Amino acid sequence: MKFSSIISQINESKFILVTGHIMPDGDDISSVTSLAVGLERLGKTVVGSIDYPVPWYYRNFYGVEKLKTYEQAKDLDPDLIIVVDCSTPDRVGRFQNLLNDRKTIVIDHHATNTLFGGLNWVDSSSASTAQMVYILNKTLGVPYDADLATVNYLGIATDTGFFKYSNTDSHVFKIAAELVEFGAKPHFVSSTILENKSPEQMKLYCRMVDHMIVDGQLVYSWLSYDDYRANNCSDDDSTGFVSELRSIKNVEVAILFIEYPEGQVHVSMRSKNWVDVSKIASSLGGGGHARAAGCSFRDAKLHEVLDEVIGLVRDFLQGGNR
Incomplete structure (x- = not known):
């Protein structure tokens, strides 16, 4: 995969669907939302959607409330579909039916990824897909503020177990620090995810x-x-x-x-x-x-x-x- 090919295909596309996997976790929700918000800030028409209910507590994060259900997005006609944090096409849910008829990009960090996209950026050394989305957004020139930084930070924090898993390395801390400099709120993320039990x-x-x-x-x-x-x-x-x-x-x-x-x-x-x-x-x-x-x-x-x-x-x- 040439990273430049992904950049070119995104730049050439006007209407983009960003989706993730069923039973979404923090990294998936963060990655879909961060990329959809980022591309929208570049002037693209973007819809973010996950074919599965999003847990209620994630709706406290900027942009998540804009994610569409499958029923709301199934009849759209995007130029490009970007699938994030998903290792196999069946994990996309019913959006799998659209993948063969559209240009597709897969962005993921699972070593078990089957490379099912037209273009695939799979980096198993990355602790989260959210940090890959951050790299992509920054390369594209997406402007960051506290809202986008916080929802992007969410995926990195949750997929590293709030920086306690073995996938936490210096690169993770560098990107997390950059997001905090943009205004990300670590305390809001941790309290929303860890201290919100019924x-x-x-x-x-x-x-x-x-x-x-x-x-x-x-x-x-x-x-x-x-x-x-x-x-x-x-x-x-x-x-x-x-x-x-x-x-x-x-x-x-x-x-x-x-x-x-x-x-x-x-x-x-x-x-x-x-x-x-x-x-x-x-x-x-x-x-x-x-x-x-x-x-x-x-x-x-x-x-x-x-x-x-x-x-x-x-x-x-x-x-x-x-």
Whole structure:
């Protein structure tokens, strides 16, 4: 990939759709919003859209409220589609149907990316897609203010675990510092994401702890659809729970099984030091990073998915795979 080719294609395009992946996290929402806002400031007609509900607390950030639903964006006719933070076309959701008929650019930092775009900028050394978006915006000449800087900072902060994961390096801190100089508000980001939990969410967390099983270097737990219903919660409310499992002493791999909605099971995997969970997730049709990955099952039974995945992970640990 020539970075100049991406710059040229963006400059040549007048109407651009920016989209991300289903079950969006902070990096995805930040990247879609930051790029859509940035391109709009350059005079482009831009629509940002994600084919999945955006968790309510992200709507406190500038630009996120402008993101369209799939139903609002499906009949648009953009010159160019830019997909961010997405490793495979199926993760784009129903927007996948548009990719073959449009010019496409993929911007991502997952090593498992399948290079499904017409142009692909994939940098697995980048801690987040949001920092790649920052580099692109700055190259294009996007003017930054405190609002754009804060929502761009959001993705970097969340995908580095607020600068505590192993992907945090000097480059991350340099870009974060530049965004703070533009007016980004780290305290607003951290308090909005980390200190905004409802009582119902805490009760759901207690259910996860009740289900928790520690097996040597492995810890896992699950939340059924009934658990969510009983606590008046959705899958948004369990965001970050798997990281709490990983925090347990002497654990190498943490896994959380989420059934939401009924019959659909998402598996979130985390590791601390040596297990490459992206290899496990990829073997199950998913993907991600060495220390954070996941996969999903449709029309599935929670206990059957749990048995399959846990058996595979135990074999992986016993074999010393990295």
